[in-house]
Amino acid sequence: MEKPLDNTLINKETTTAGLQAAAFVAKALADENRLRIILSLTQEKKSVSRIVEELGISQPLASHHLKELKRALLVNVERSGPFIYYELADRRIASILADLTGLATDLLTNRTAF
Numbered sequence: 001m002e003k004p005l006d007n008t009l010i011n012k013e014t015t016t017a018g019l020q021a022a023a024f025v026a027k028a029l030a031d032e033n034r035l036r037i038i039l040s041l042t043q044e045k046k047s048v049s050r051i052v053e054e055l056g057i058s059q060p061l062a063s064h065h066l067k068e069l070k071r072a073l074l075v076n077v078e079r080s081g082p083f084i085y086y087e088l089a090d091r092r093i094a095s096i097l098a099d100l101t102g103l104a105t106d107l108l109t110n111r112t113a114f
Helices: 007-013 016-029 032-040 048-055 059-071 092-110
Strands: 075-080 083-088
Touching (some): 016 032, 032 048, 032 059, 048 059, 048 083, 059 075, 059 083
Antiparallel strands (some): 075 083
16 A cells, blocks of 8 residues: 655645646656657766767757757756767656656556546
């Protein structure tokens, strides 16, 4: 049986501003390529060309998704000479992705109908 939710956490985190912020971040995460990019950045910062090579997506597509992740404050950008490197803005992003993936897998595995 699932344990009940902690009401103090719910009350603290469910202010209008908190929910708007969560929706803003969730919208940025609502794309498989963005999730794959985040997963790719969990170990180290990477250049766009390395992300393109690892994920097998086009450079314009990778740049578009990185721009959206940057806009949502999920990645930081560092310039080193002619190269631009991306890294996760916060290590908790990787944990959230792992939790979300586990939850989604469990829910979809146990569903009986849409």
